[in-house]
Amino acid sequence: MAARTPPGQTRRQVLRFMRERLIAGRPPTVREVQEAFKFRSVQSAREHLEILVEEGKLTKEPGVSRGYRLPGPPLTPPFAPVPLLGQVQAGALTEAIEDPDGGYIGVQSAGSGDELFALKVTGESMIDAGILPGDVVIVRCQPTADSGDIVVALVDGEATVKLLKKSRRRVELHPANPAFEPIVPAAGDLSLLGKVIEVRRYLEK
Amino acid sequence: MAARTPPGQTRRQVLRFMRERLIAGRPPTVREVQEAFKFRSVQSAREHLEILVEEGKLTKEPGVSRGYRLPGPPLTPPFAPVPLLGQVQAGALTEAIEDPDGGYIGVQSAGSGDELFALKVTGESMIDAGILPGDVVIVRCQPTADSGDIVVALVDGEATVKLLKKSRRRVELHPANPAFEPIVPAAGDLSLLGKVIEVRRYLEK
DNA sequence: TTGCATACCATACAAATGTCTGGTAATCAA
DNA sequence: TTGATTACCAGACATTTGTATGGTATGCAA
Structure with missing residues (x-):
């Protein structure tokens, strides 16, 4: 098991990673997030992402690949x-x-x-x-x-x-x-x- | 079969569609292109896309979903x-x-x-x-x-x-x-x- | 005619990817 | 202690999605 990090710390870094990728026009897959953070389980990445959605920091289109988006309709900077x-x-x-x-x-x-x-x-x-x-x-x-x-x-x-x-x-x-x-x-x-x-x-x- | 269009015409519209989506940060799947153009076969969309890649109008990362990209001038990261x-x-x-x-x-x-x-x-x-x-x-x-x-x-x-x-x-x-x-x-x-x-x-x- | 190219279709398969169920370990508060 | 919460893991399954193979129809040029 990877080193346990303090609460919220990894999640903040995940959010930053997502913002970079989304702003660059290349939304990542859950597994790409997994690899970027060296998780040994897909689910670890998915949990962080889902929590970020719940917190309103991200949005997602369920079922579609690379479906996470930056929230706030107008503020998505393409x-x-x-x-x-x-x-x-x-x-x-x-x-x-x-x-x-x-x-x-x-x-x-x-x-x-x-x-x-x-x-x-x-x-x-x-x-x-x-x-x-x-x-x-x-x-x-x-x-x-x-x-x-x-x-x-x-x-x-x-x-x-x-x-x-x-x-x-x-x-x-x-x-x-x-x-x-x-x-x-x-x-x-x-x-x-x-x-x-x-x-x-x-x-x- | 859908109406046959003059050579190159549909392809130009596909390229426009791709540019819009890619600039908006939401790269489409082959099947999304298919639906956007009412093709009854995925392959029709794929053929247009592959030809655009050959022509240098697009690039792609093989095997990855939503892998088509705008070519050339790098959005110099960071x-x-x-x-x-x-x-x-x-x-x-x-x-x-x-x-x-x-x-x-x-x-x-x-x-x-x-x-x-x-x-x-x-x-x-x-x-x-x-x-x-x-x-x-x-x-x-x-x-x-x-x-x-x-x-x-x-x-x-x-x-x-x-x-x-x-x-x-x-x-x-x-x-x-x-x-x-x-x-x-x-x-x-x-x-x-x-x-x-x-x-x-x-x-x- | 023949041959070739283009535009499009139908269907299948395999890889990529989202999603789920259940588990371990650490931390904290009651 | 107990229970709740958080961070992470393992393995599976189902959908989405890329890719391939072969077919039909139209136009054009030799």
């Missing part, structure tokens, strides 16, 4: 790998997404079918909106956006982050920095890549 | 679920981490053994450092930090985000906003929770 792009040239967006320079980062996407990409910000034009050079913005591809949204648009063949302002029949791209001038594209000449839905700043490494 | 805390009271950090109010968010942490938590920022004291109210900071628990680091410390029983400045024998917590005053804790009386390693801002929902 992870999508999102391509991190470098410089984006006009028209080359699709290819850039297919074969990203910067690799991929993990994002919790609300809409499951959303087309997302990430972009590293250069320049200080959005500094008053709390977007600094080096920050990464996560963008949902969409052809239109509302006034007040922070968007990514192609200007002179380069992707830039700006605040979208709509007035009457005109569309303007405003920087959030008094040192920069607004951009007013010719009517119907705005190529909008998408809307910024998240900003990230990595302070280490 | 991918850790990090507890998102609300208000943190003095001393209650450990319990707050165990049972977080705000659920969990996913973070790619460099050090795998790191103890991390996330905190929702209130107040505007760090606005000049690009940290706005409502932003989420991801914190690595550590008892010390370097001068210039952005840290989370307990001040008057509340967790606050500040810039750490060390001079001689004194430690100061500076806001990044001229409207706020620096905090100078009594010598040895600084309870540092950890260092901010990432800042996130969610612009939707």
Whole structure:
């Protein structure tokens, strides 16, 4: 028999194991839990899991394999790998997404079918909106956006982050920095890549 | 027999179905694919899946249930679920981490053994450092930090985000906003929770 | 025609996996 | 002590699920 552990200790580690696997999109079987914790009986793993379900820390679909889930309907964070792009040239967006320079980062996407990409910000034009050079913005591809949204648009063949302002029949791209001038594209000449839905700043490494 | 569809058409829809499920963290069984497409034979589903694997659109782990995966770009693990805390009271950090109010968010942490938590920022004291109210900071628990680091410390029983400045024998917590005053804790009386390693801002929902 | 490929079906088998029944040992409180 | 609770084990069984083998029908090209 394996060493007896203090009450609740092993269970907490089981919960952590489950969360890691579920968040990574690879729900384990009961026997995989067994092996991960070197139990000599399947039942040991199953008991921990069932208790976690009773405690509300996990949920499960009975009878289905790999059926344990993270609870709390909205809080289950599915992870999508999102391509991190470098410089984006006009028209080359699709290819850039297919074969990203910067690799991929993990994002919790609300809409499951959303087309997302990430972009590293250069320049200080959005500094008053709390977007600094080096920050990464996560963008949902969409052809239109509302006034007040922070968007990514192609200007002179380069992707830039700006605040979208709509007035009457005109569309303007405003920087959030008094040192920069607004951009007013010719009517119907705005190529909008998408809307910024998240900003990230990595302070280490 | 179900209606015969043009070559490749059904397969493309199968791939879409698989992507949705896999991104949602719920890999389907072959039979679930069968039902989703109203095939009357398991094998029909399996053939589509195997061909998708041959084409490189999917990968699979043979013999394991729900073993189909999205190929290529690795979700570079370590991918850790990090507890998102609300208000943190003095001393209650450990319990707050165990049972977080705000659920969990996913973070790619460099050090795998790191103890991390996330905190929702209130107040505007760090606005000049690009940290706005409502932003989420991801914190690595550590008892010390370097001068210039952005840290989370307990001040008057509340967790606050500040810039750490060390001079001689004194430690100061500076806001990044001229409207706020620096905090100078009594010598040895600084309870540092950890260092901010990432800042996130969610612009939707 | 013949041959080949694709899309789908029917049925079976074996492996993976969830579930159950009963047991041992340690800890704690009445 | 007794009883209750917790942590773990052993072995079995039943369902779910991956896999294989062979068949039907349609379209296309030589």
